[in-house]
Amino acid sequence: MDVPADLLARLRDRLVTTGYTIDGVRERLGDVAAAALAREELVPAERATRDPDPLGALIRLWWLGLAVPERHLELPVAELAAAGLLRRDGDEVRAAVHLQPWETGGYLVSDRKVRPGDPALRPDHVVGAGGASANLASLVTRRPVESALDLGTGCGVQVLHLAGRAGRVTATDVNPRALRLARLSWALSGIEGVDARLGSGFDPVADERFDLVVSNPPFVISPRGRFTYRESGAAADDFCRDLVRDAPRHLNPGGYCQILANWLHVAGEDWRDRVGGWLAATGCDGWAVQRDVLDPAEYVELWLRDSAEQGTPAYRERYDEWLTWLESLGVTGIGFGWITLRDGGSLDPVVRVEELTTPVEQPVGAYVDEVLDAIVTAHRIGADELRHARLVTRPDVVEERIGPPGAEDPARIVLRQTGGLRRHARVGTVEAALAGVCDGELPLGALLAAIAELTGADPDETMARIDELRPLIAEGFFRIKEPANDR
Incomplete structure (x- = not known):
């Protein structure tokens, strides 16, 4: 075209x-x-x-x-x-073609949406931008970078977001038709100089490194790859696993890789171990978040609807084939979420895998750097450094006390973030007391000693709970105001 x-x-x-x-x-x-x-x-x-x-x-x-x-x-x-x-x-x-305005002020060109009753999708169908595209764009760090790679660009949507904050942008896709339509998207959006390359995975950039890699890859887990925009043809969730493991070889020091992914929930296996294993093998600091999980039937139905196959003669056969294949793998569910890697250059990389299914403050990319910093700090800070650290309670934290009306002591105390990732944590009276007084003025050890004196608790036992604060630091309820060794 x-x-x-x-x-x-x-x-x-x-x-x-x-x-x-x-x-x-x-x-x-x-x-x-x-x-x-x-x-x-x-x-x-x-x-x-x-x-x-x-x-x-x-x-x-x-x-x-x-x-x-x-x-x-x-x-x-x-x-x-x-x-x-x-x-x-x-x-x-x-x-x-389908030509839609996008939130950046640009335009996206893709194949027309296929509705029930339309002819079957062509194998090289180029899908337009939707919820997944917006999710990835929201996740990506807002810090300016010199070089960025959009791996699997499709209709070119991520480039519209990267163009304003990357010195140079490279975009790849295995589908030649996708690159042709993406070039139209970029031209209509006034974006010039994108280095577009044809090829699978990291092959087109085999010897190159970037400050930022983003990807909304063909993550759909199916028995065979029928449509290039959503399925790679790789076995199970191997494509996403390999994408994560290969990414560090293409990151500059301090570089980020941020992708969307699907992963299997398999009987007898914790999905956190599965995804955590992918991240641990990279040598980078990693953060994975499961945003949704579907049972096998829901998953198959979702993607058969996506290709407008409901009501077609092949629907039941494909539904049955897909379910049979997932059953043979022992699959109990399929998770969808985000994965972020950062090449921190450490010999002691940190991995966090969690589930966040409730709404979060958007865009996540505005504070993703702080999320990773908190995870790394909580893991690496020594016990003595932690005692001398000055903590500050996150300003949007509220406390909930739950118990029978009129009870002297609550049955449960919950700290809840009203912004950001909107995490919540059940805590004890010591942690709750700290949340009320941590303003960065006094070292943590001094605050714990004061709390023990006020409550009549054993000072040694109170101080011994200092390590229980690490998860609250990792999750951003507290931040460290000054370097931990500043006394």
């Missing part, structure tokens, strides 16, 4: 002038239809654009994939049709 640069420039100008932007579409559709469209429900948006004005016509054409009378389109239809972006059907025009 070779589209002249001047035609793309004119198309972009028309899209912007007409208001075909994220905010413009939301305003034109109204709250109800816009919210439904975000859920992939089209009927309210179709109703809202039945009598199309110029913006409504663009929404129907590019986003909803509907036929639009040519007289309603203020576009160079003949040129766009010659370039393969539009198709004429008598007096009506249809989009040959």
